[in-house]
Amino acid sequence: MRRQILLTVLLIGFCVTVAAASRAAQDDGFAKFYAQFQAAVKAGDKEKVASMTDFDDFYWEATDALRQVKTREAFLKNYDKMFTPAIKNKIATAKPKKDEKGYYSIEWHTTNTQYGFEFKPEKDGSYKLEGYTVGPY
Numbered sequence: 789m790r791r792q793i794l795l796t797v798l799l800i801g802f803c804v805t806v807a808a809a810s811r812a813a814q815d816d817g818f819a820k821f822y823a824q825f826q827a828a829v830k831a832g833d834k835e836k837v838a839s840m841t842d843f844d845d846f847y848w849e850a851t852d853a854l855r856q857v858k859t860r861e862a863f864l865k866n867y868d869k870m871f872t873p874a875i876k877n878k879i880a881t882a883k884p885k886k887d888e889k890g891y892y893s894i895e896w897h898t899t900n901t902q903y904g905f906e907f908k909p910e911k912d913g914s915y916k917l918e919g920y921t922v923g924p925y
Contacts, residue, residue: 847919
């Protein structure tokens with residue numbers, strides 16, 4: 789009887805350890821990044837959002853004028869045009885999805901148009917906002 793109890797306790801302990809390790813493996817740091825990104829957008833912290841953006845590959849497809857935003861300075865100058873109340877709401881409520889390359893995105897659509905934000909993994913394990921897409925749906 790004691791042997792069965794001991795075996796049961798060991799088996800339960802093993803299962804708990806495996807489950808915890810699995811959760812840790814799935815947590816690639818994006819959840820923390822995205823929570824900080826959401827908080828910065830909600831607070832209107834332009835500097836923080838800019839620091840979370842990759843300007844080497846940055847794109848913003850909403851309008852021709854915003855497609856020209858390629859630097860931190862231009863980003864800060866145009867922040868209020870880019871992060872409209874509707875976009876802030878989508879960032880606050882969307883559930884990011886991960887693709888096979890390790891990128892995360894949030895997407896939504898209207899009848900004819902699809903919108904989305906893309907976040908790219910960095911070599912150091914962090915993430916950056918890569919851009920905002922607009923296209924036909």
